[in-house]
Amino acid sequence: MKHNYRLALSITVAAPLALAATTAPPLPDSAGVYRLPYADGTHIKIFDDASTHRPYGRIDMTGAEGKAPYRIVAAADGQVMAIQDNYGEQQSGRAAADCRNNFIWIAHDNGEWTNYSHLRQGSISQGAKLRVGDRVKAGTYLGDEGTVGCSMLEHLHFEVAVPDANKPIDAGGFLLDNDNSKRERNARFCNVTGAVIKNQTYIAAACPVS
Structure with a gap:
């Protein structure tokens, strides 16, 4: 059954999330194994991993040693659940409630969703020509890395989560019912030993065929 979560632009973004504690509690590992997106x-540099990101459980990464715009791809097979790519303004320094961000959420057969945020204006719907309800494969082009919304520099905000089945996200693309990051999962990536780590660089590649 397809769900259409394309969200009206007039809805106010959720209130800012509280900062996590200095030491983030451990998250459950993701059920899926994902490719670097x-x-x-x-070449991808991690500038906030799941333990250093605030709120914790998310990962900020940026393309390196190449020429922008860097192409973002699906981390696994799935279905597009929500798209926002109408915005074009960088809004670093504002409260989250005042920012307008671009994103795409993809649902996977294991019940997890992946989120790809701060993408360039129009790069999802016009560049990748994706619509809510489309099926994608791991490695499918989703859009271009950008700096739209609450962002200090061009990068990709990525997360793996298990959303509420009835009310998964709000109009700003934020997970609902996610106090203390309880819906976040520690992303497991193929071709990476252990979790990705802040300030380390990795090379994106397809997962080996099992």
């Missing part, structure tokens, strides 16, 4: 061969 950049085009094959892209």
